[in-house]
Amino acid sequence: MNLTPRPAVTVVIATQAGDSWSSLVRTVASARSQTHRPAEVLVVVDHDTDHYRRVRRDLAGVTVIESDHAPGLPGSRDTGAFHAGTSLIAFLGADVIADPEWLARLVRPFDDPAVVGAGAGIRPEWQERRPRWMPDELLWTTGGTYDRNRGVAGMMVRRATFREVGGFGLRDAELRTRMSALGGGRWRLVPDAVIRHEVPARDATFGAFVHRCFQEGRAERAVLRSMPGAVLRNLSAGHPLRAAAVLAAAAAAAFGAVVASRRAGEPIAARRAFEPAR
Numbered sequence: 001m002n003l004t005p006r007p008a009v010t011v012v013i014a015t016q017a018g019d020s021w022s023s024l025v026r027t028v029a030s031a032r033s034q035t036h037r038p039a040e041v042l043v044v045v046d047h048d049t050d051h052y053r054r055v056r057r058d059l060a061g062v063t064v065i066e067s068d069h070a071p072g073l074p075g076s077r078d079t080g081a082f083h084a085g086t087s088l089i090a091f092l093g094a095d096v097i098a099d100p101e102w103l104a105r106l107v108r109p110f111d112d113p114a115v116v117g118a119g120a121g122i123r124p125e126w127q128e129r130r131p132r133w134m135p136d137e138l139l140w141t142t143g144g145t146y147d148r149n150r151g152v153a154g155m156m157v158r159r160a161t162f163r164e165v166g167g168f169g170l171r172d173a174e175l176r177t178r179m180s181a182l183g184g185g186r187w188r189l190v191p192d193a194v195i196r197h198e199v200p201a202r203d204a205t206f207g208a209f210v211h212r213c214f215q216e217g218r219a220e221r222a223v224l225r226s227m228p229g230a231v232l233r234n235l236s237a238g239h240p241l242r243a244a245a246v247l248a249a250a251a252a253a254a255f256g257a258v259v260a261s262r263r264a265g266e267p268i269a270a271r272r273a274f275e276p277a278r
Contacts, residue, residue: 007088007107008039009156012080014073015055015094017048023095023198028059030097036104038090044080047071074168077152081167084159093153096122096195105193106156116161116185117176120154120193128201133241134209137230138249141212142199154195161185209245213252 011031015024024043031041041062045052049066056064065083069075081089088110092098102120109115124130124142134142152168157179165178179185202208227250234243 006036006104007110008086009036009088009090009103009107010040010042010080010084010086011038011090011092011103012077012084013041013043013092013094014046014067014076014080015043015051016046016073016076017051019094021054024055025059026097027092027094028062030099030102031092032061033100034098034103035100036107038103039086040084042080042083044076044083046073046076073152078167078169081157081159081162087159088156089159089162090156091152091154092195093197096153096197098154099194099196102154102193102195106154106190109188109190110156110158112186114184114186115158115188116179116182117155117157118188118190118193120156120195121189121191122154123194123196124199125196126199126204128204131204131206133206133245134204135230135234135239135242135246137233138209138213138246141209141249142197142203153197154193158185206245206248210248210252213249214256216253216256 013024013027013031028041028043031038043055043059043062043064044067045055045064046067052064052066065079067076067079069078077091081091088107090103090106098120106118106120109118124139152175157175161179161182162175165175165182168175176187180187227246230246231243234240234246
């Protein structure tokens, strides 16, 4: 019998005025229904007084606060994370549903003190049929995962390390890298800690897909790292449309990197983008 006490966790849910109310209600309900009960479910509203009043009035059993950081979801998540008093902090998007065992499974890697963060298995739930051209490797463009977690929704972090690196800041994409670099911290992917991400039809179009990849390039993520292998895998598996989509994604990300580099007045780190993922 395992008598080790389970660590306390705060679940942070950041929400904006444009979020679907029904989706937010489902997200909060799933957070409160975990087999590993969170110490607190914290809903952070991104700079909208009317939305804040509605959330505070109509959502019971949660703590509701307004963001006091920069506008945008990273700032709202930072507000919640810096408000939390537990040693572990988990994040849910306002459009996901966490399976009942999500939190219980996500805390397990933190028995190792070297682990500073863990990512959930994110499964897209398509409003319509999954596009035939959508490659498995690029499901992150719709909020899903392939071989490792690229998104914030469903992740868990160790509060001390998170605070030491300054939280998400304006560039939440770099959080994993910054936390890992601090004392050689480790990240784990926990595929059976599942959250389900709703994918509306508008986010499953080819235009939305290319735009997301362009934004990834502008954010200077190493989105190009897995592209050559993804093209070959899809071609060998008889999926030419998916291989073509990978090439389009690479082109969009590269163009985004060009735009970002020109605006910043810095050279493009093209070689680094193609280094193997670690």
